[in-house]
Amino acid sequence: MALSERKKRILAAVVDAYIETAEPVGSKAIAQTAGLGCSSATIRNELAELAAMGYLEQPHTSAGRVPTAMGYRLYVNELMEKQKFTLEESEDLNRRLNQKLQELDDTIGDVSRLASQLTNYPAMALTTREAVTIIRFDLIYVDANTFIIVVMLSDHTVRNKLVRLPISVDEKMIRKLATLFNANFTHLSEDAITPVLISSTERSVDDTMGITAVISSFAIDVLSSSAAPAAFVSGENRLLNQPEFRDPDKAHRLMSYLSGGGQLLPESTFPDSNEVRVLIGPENVAEELKDSSVVIASYDAGDNTRGLIGVVGPTRMDYSAVAAKLRFLADGLSRRLGGGEAPPEGMHNKLIIKGDINDE
Amino acid sequence: MALSERKKRILAAVVDAYIETAEPVGSKAIAQTAGLGCSSATIRNELAELAAMGYLEQPHTSAGRVPTAMGYRLYVNELMEKQKFTLEESEDLNRRLNQKLQELDDTIGDVSRLASQLTNYPAMALTTREAVTIIRFDLIYVDANTFIIVVMLSDHTVRNKLVRLPISVDEKMIRKLATLFNANFTHLSEDAITPVLISSTERSVDDTMGITAVISSFAIDVLSSSAAPAAFVSGENRLLNQPEFRDPDKAHRLMSYLSGGGQLLPESTFPDSNEVRVLIGPENVAEELKDSSVVIASYDAGDNTRGLIGVVGPTRMDYSAVAAKLRFLADGLSRRLGGGEAPPEGMHNKLIIKGDINDE
């Protein structure tokens, strides 16, 4: 059932005003600001109908109207003005981003901080990790008691560890071990590195000092830590900027949940690239998020890894601005971290916003 | 001017009660709980004197008494029962700590999270970094377009970077560069790596592809990032547990300050090992902390690096418990990360608490 053009404009006006003020919106205010030539009485009639349809609700009789989740959904899907940055804004953002990206350590911690700063909401970042394997071992002999393990992973990241031994070992042994590990321990999953494999390797180099064990356990460490998707939340405190979180208990509940981190975003919410997903209030799976909204973008972190940036705020969030900024950030990151096919410079204008999975 | 024994006991009782309830403490309550055989009237007289001396204050006439910063100071220095863990608590802590320390990535992020969990207050961790230098370069040839830089620092940490080149390079070149960098770039401070040095190196290996520049800039990166003291704050949200931060604005101010991180703890507040430093309210340098308290312990992170753990809370903080827990944690970390001389197992009982620098 399609809404009349006027209803749409009124709904949009309500959402816009509510986003700005966090106060229920009255008919008079709309009549004045929305600039459609009709009086507040007419607006009142329309508002009543919109409320009956479920797009708006009243906190109580004789209060203004507030958008429902359904109202926001429609707004986000159809009504929202896709935010285009002006040239200056765009340049300013670019400047800030470039500067930050310079320093960016590629860690999700930085990404999340950046997103939070940019949007002024709490933000989180996480990366999927494909199952990685070790594709190369190097052992660097430092001195008789010290060597460095360097492993290269299938996602082309490199990890290292300095090992100090209580006993001395000669360079030949280290070299032998390196050859052996490259032959037998590469391209294995974590559980393929079995005690049997380890002890047979141990025997074959005549290692009575447990060096093999040290290297293997490092390998296992690396593989298991790479398997766990890493998540990082930052800027929780910005929640307190929002009037809906003036209640410390409410704020605390959500902040604790956010600090918990991991369980935050079920895999299913992973959006395609160039799409910003918006989850409004009850559309969220997690109980703690049922009256907040989440905006998610993903970026290409190179080597088949995708990163995800999410921002959490009240349902009365400035979806347009946040979505645009996340898209901008995600594009910037993809360009910087991603493989080859960087999106063209103006990408962030062709912003595509898609709703949750069930929507449509 | 020494306080009578009874005054001390009364002051201690006030602080204890206030720590527990966060409500001003009245004479009657003390008469009942503190168990010194005298009536509330007597206590009232004593309270009035303690107030006159500046150890206590009244929010308003006809309210109970609340400790002043000076009162807390005396309490912390002299009156506080040094918390000894019972055997069970101690074992429980040990168990939790061991489990965590297993996973501990040695990052200050983990340390800070651990401290916050343990104490239920926001916590921060930071490490001093001595000026480090690179003591060893290794270049690992992977394929014609790829090599790995591995540098070992004077603090015995190791950093690496995977470099992919647009052009191909042979193994001999890589080896030559490694030798050269080891000869000319080790033991240098950041600013000793000058453009002059770089370009002369470039010429001497006939490097027209900028590989030298890549390696040098990695070296500079590593040195400069190692020079900045790293800080990490976590558990900001736990502030909201405290009744004194029920005011969202107040909470927000402090949380923002904490999230800012770095400027948190001027070097001068670095305590000696085996000492827990307590900074009460106005004793803090930072304006934002003037009505909060900070408890700080430091630990030995090995290789001449000291780490610092701090906890922030209301002045009405459970100093005894927090100090004991931090000491416990710091000892655990020293034992695990530090060089040789681990403190004996029972160390945390011989807790030394020292005040701020001006105190004494």
Added chain:
DNA sequence: GTTGGCACTCTTTCTTTCCGAGTGCTAATA
């Protein structure tokens, strides 16, 4: 279909009132 007008509703805010915890002081007591 739109509009002005008006009575009605319900929240918010401001006063006012009331209660009680806790004090300070005085006079009696050991």
Added chain:
DNA sequence: TATTAGCACTCGGAAAGAAAGAGTGCCAAC
């Protein structure tokens, strides 16, 4: 001299009541 019991007094905070105001719903007129 130190302690105690008693009592008037002082505030702050909760509860209750009153007033203000924003916004609605509906009706009658356009």
